Amino acid sequence: MDTLHALARALGLPTSALIGDQAEAAARAEPDHRPLSLAEIRRAVAPVRGLGGTTLAAPPGEPPAPEVLRRRLHAADRAYQANDYATALSSLPPLLLGVRAAAGLATDSTRPAALVLVARTLHLSGNLLIQLRAGDLAQTALTAALDAAEDAGDQVVAATVVQGMCWLLMRQGRLAEAAELATRTADQIEPRFSRATPAELAAWGWLAMGAAAAYARDNRPDVAADLVDAAAAAAVRIGERAPDSEHLMMVGGFGSARVQMQRVENAAVAGDPGRVLSLAEVVPSGPTPVGSSWQRHRLDVAWAHAEQRQYADATAVLLQLQERAPAWLRHQRYARDIVRQIAEGRRRAMSTELAGLAALVGCTP
Structure with a gap:
């Protein structure tokens, strides 16, 4: 993608115009470390169904109480943000089975909350699978998460799931689709800053930054810069207020520091190592709540040092x-x-x- 983007800058074209058939690259199957076993999470994310909708993955007996399931979800989220993928990967399959079983037994009054729990669990599973480069399975998880969030009528959760889908699309080189999905969803949920909750502002801000990341990679730096400025306004409006603790840590991880990291990332995508290092000076030196975002930012800094032959740094x-x-x-x-x-x-x-x-x-x- 970096090579294609450099060519696009030279030719004055969208990067997506240079992305052709990926079948040959897929056939080459470039070598990588063997991922952690995905058999159990595959069984939970995409359960086998028979006639009448019965599933082979249904757990026996009554599912745990909702508060127990929520605690387990937040524990898995903390493990994921701490890069403990083995723990997250082992805890999510039984949790997925549990939240789905609980949703199946929910009454009319408790069903929306149960579906939100399903959506958040599937969203976290999708994010983890993206990190492990299991893209097709991640798409299955995120699609199911979006369905559950929309069935629950929770716009914030649905929007954050869409941001996960945009991340996946960029990983797949589908830049134009990622940009369109993020901007269209951001337009649909754009909050009134005067009365929006921190979670609503964060969900919208994440989408604006997702769109910025896609446009930057598609050689549209001016559009990307405008979107980062919009996200910065949302971060300022949130200030020190924290979204509701029920949300995944990603929602609470949106803020001015994360917006500045996006500015750094856009400079790296544009191939400007000097600007990367200059902008990085005001980014916090330690990890932020969304650990992978800060880590990705530090890779941009490492790249900039390497580009300037500062190999020790x-x-x-x-x-x-x-x-x-x-x-x-x-x-x-x-x-x-x-x-x-x-x-x-x-x-x-x-x-x-x-x-x-x-x-x-x-x-x-």
Whole structure:
């Protein structure tokens, strides 16, 4: 994608115009680390159904109480944000079965809340599957999450699920679709700033940043910049107010720091390492509530150092990420490209630390 975007900038074209048939790339099946086993989460996200709608994944007996299910969901969310994918991956399948069973037994009055719990659990599952590069299964989870949120009539939850779908579309190179989906949904839910809740503002702000990320990659930097400015206004309006604790941590992770990270990301996409480092100076030095966002930001900083041949600084940033989030780093092809750039640009023998990074991300200089 970086190469295509550079070509698009040179030719003055949308990046999406240069994306052709991906069948050959899929057939090559470029090597990657073996993902954690997905068998159980696959069974829970896409259960086998028989005649009459019966499912083979139905748990025996009564499901746990709603408050128990909510506690388990937030524990899985904390594990995911802490890059503990093994814990999240093991806890989500039984949780999915439980929330679906609870929704099936809900009364008319309790059904909306039960469906919201289903939507949030599927949304978290979809996000985790995107991180693990199981895109088709992630799309199944997010589609089901959106259906549940809309059935519940919860616009905020539905909008945050759409943002997850936009992230997936960008991972698939479907930039124009991601941009259109994010902007159209943002227009549909645009809140009145004077009376919107923090969660409503956050959901809209995430969509604006998702659209900005897609437009930046599609070589439309001016549109991307305007959208980031709009997201910044929402972040200012939220201020120190926190969304309701029932939401996933991603909703509460929207704020001015995350908006600044998006500005940095757009500069990296535009191929401007100097601007990346300048904008990054005002981003918090420590992790933010949405850990993967801060980690992705630090990769932009590492890339900028590598582009300016500041290989020691780039390596230091990567080592920090290796210490904090090795499971996350292992799945980042962006990190692999940066490590390869450092390894091939160095003037001395590869250090032990750099060799360890190369082994972690699957880079063979």
